[in-house]
Amino acid sequence: MGNPVDMPAPPADFPEAVASTLQQLNVHDLRETIIYAQELLQYRHVPADQIEPAPGEEIVEMTEHTGYTEVVKRQPCGEDCDDCPHGPYIYHVSREPLPNGQENLHWVLIGRKLSDDS
Numbered sequence: 001m002g003n004p005v006d007m008p009a010p011p012a013d014f015p016e017a018v019a020s021t022l023q024q025l026n027v028h029d030l031r032e033t034i035i036y037a038q039e040l041l042q043y044r045h046v047p048a049d050q051i052e053p054a055p056g057e058e059i060v061e062m063t064e065h066t067g068y069t070e071v072v073k074r075q076p077c078g079e080d081c082d083d084c085p086h087g088p089y090i091y092h093v094s095r096e097p098l099p100n101g102q103e104n105l106h107w108v109l110i111g112r113k114l115s116d117d118s
Helices: 016-024 027-043
Strands: 058-065 068-075 086-097 103-112
Touching: 058 086
Parallel strands: none
Antiparallel strands: 058 068, 068 086, 086 103
């Protein structure tokens, strides 16, 4: 086992109890945890056919990844704007469980898509 001083720090918003538990696991259990976490990501994956543009939006591209779908879309700003729609912007979309047991699509803005030649 490595030196505790060299142990990587968990992400800032990572639950302390989970980090503490992970730090106690042996190599085999850590690998099993990774496999389980990947299965959970796949379970929460949203197939592209369930993603619909909102009114005025244009989906430019969708790419399936393990645990999420990457969506590139243009969207209106909601004002009388000659430059609408804006973008394209990149989003990662996954399923998010709600307290009532239902699921919602969770959209995370990654940022503006740069041109392929940038």
